[in-house]
Amino acid sequence: MTITGDVMEDFSQWFHSILEEAKIIDSRYPIKGMSVWLPKGFKIRKYVLRELERLMDKDHDEVLFPLLIPETELAKEGIHVKGFEEEVYWVTHGGMKELNEKLAIRPTSETAIYPMFSLWIRSHIDLPIKVYQTVNTMRYETKHTRPLIRVREITTFTESHTVHETYEQASQQVQDGIAIYKRLFDILAIPYLVHDRPSWDKFPGAEYTFAFDTLMRDGKTLQVGTVHNLGDTFAKTFDIKYEAADGDHRHPYQTCYGLSDRVIASLIAIHGDEKGLVLPPLVAPTQVTIIPIIFKDGAEDVLYKANEIKDILKDGGFRVSIDNRDLRAGKKYYDWELNGIPIRIDIGPRDLKNNKMIITRRDTFTKEECSLSEDIVSNLNSCLSKINTNLKEKAWNFMREHVVEIDSSDKIEEIVLNGNVGLIKWCGGYDCGKEIEDKTNLDILGVQGEAKGECINCNKNAKHTISIAKTY
Template identity: 45%
Template structure:
């Protein structure tokens, strides 16, 4: 049995063959792979696994440290846009030295907050410097004819993102998928009464055709063995953002009834304005669920001035997800804060935030930044 190691060691021998000169740089490689972890903690589906089955990662090589830094910024921009599109709130932290990716100069991580208050890492970006290129002798001919080791970065996400979408937006009814990624954005449920079955079903199919032509992803539920109520429950469980109901009264009034999955609020729109009404509703849902998720994260991040305040919060059981404490930057103080509060450090805010005029929560020395601590998956 052969288990694939981390990608940096697997891809380095190939990079050594592919890169000869500065004309080969920058080199950017994207791949989707399985990664195995020696995971000793209890596993959880999607959240903590021994085999990451769909790890999407990028590896880049550059001529200079500055170019690698620009690539890190580009990766942060890409991932921020990605998570914003999923309506997943996040904080970006520079991991502490004792918890960065092995072999990296530094690591940046995206963390979100789950309903139980724990944080989950959902993405990482690493500046590898020349650590791997020196270990594997990945060099290139410079513009002036010399030899130099390449500068590398890497970044990736896994199925944890799927877990985050499910946990952050889901509720007691089931999934709540953001319209931006929902495979079905609207389900049309005919409500037939005796004598109206054919007319109602035909209207539902006509409406679906109209909405599909307008670019929406729509499904008509014509299952005969299920009542409308059972269909409502089924599609709410699946997280379809909107439901459109059509019954005899809608036929008579030439209207449709739209139901939001997130709030179950019902609105009526003229049949001729179905495209505009659905577009407006989906946009509203996307904005609202993102706003709700971000508000939840903000109210659970608490910036404090000292250790006593943090210990009080931890002992009294006051709800929190992330505590931010002034920190001098010394590893010893950071590790002691973890020990005192029985939390784990996420790192310092990125971009950097100075803790001006504040004292380190542990040693009372001059604070350089804020250390984020949380209960983590």
């Protein structure tokens, strides 16, 4: 079997096919929208989480809250519950018995966490609180589901929750959250646009929402992360109060921000090609594969050298393997490509004689001869770093080329449906914004910056430059 579907022409088929062929997940699980993480996919997930945790652990504490939320808690915050009531899975029975109170499987954990915050927070010295957890959450999606992108079980939801004395500190935390996510996306070579979501698309209960959007190869944007300023809305609802230094009792201000399986989806979707995965080195389960080219003569020497190189690289901190399966080289190359291993090393008897090995990069397929006397570790480290830079540049260039200024409302649909994010000028009016969306059947992603001139729709004074796109 090979990957079916062209990355550009039939992205959806290609994405489904690569998940299957590269054994990332198995979507044949007998419940719609729920899939199995296979060993290879799980490893990518693990390394992505490791990078995220490294960033988070600098000034957040990791915690773990229960899966289930009592109906009374979920229902407390009116706007919030309204936003999720169509999507919540309800547990109604324990064994043969009906429960006294229905329990919601968390769609997100504000209403699980904030009642505990109200117990934890007494004084200003308890603040700030910055915690995060990586958990499974559930959403009863009625739309068409799609592995890792639109699922009913989000298996990898890393949600952060912070509490601060003042609104300003919460606003600053929103910026800090954005900065952390930018660093993660840079590590993963995922390009992003950060949008201040329009009021009708913010997180239910939030003051405002910043969202990270990236662009898939089919021209549709994918929301891959969100950062919310919650103001003191939830603090009031859940009766969270602290005694300030001046003795006053006040409600603190909160933020929350989260990432999901979609980070891994975009990682795969953005870098992959017709031959398979192309993985950023830091999250590749195997970073280097060594393929010994074996003939009858000198096989032992080649294997010995291959193992020696493996040991040197392992000691140097690389995730490295030798492919010494009894298969022809073509099949091994095929697997190397499919699995997106950043670097392939070929070494045969002739190379040995010439004291060299051949390094091939998965991202460019360029080959390089490398002396065996040189510092292999430092050579390969610099090669991995070049790969990351190249992946990042390529991906950013692709996205930048597809962000297009549009100055006339009758061109919006054509340009966007041609695979672009449109930049348009907008007056900032709610009705006008909704009208743009309705007319074009597209989504306003939010504000990217200030604007002068005329609103593209109502011709009033423009306030913002906003992005408009077809979204997942």
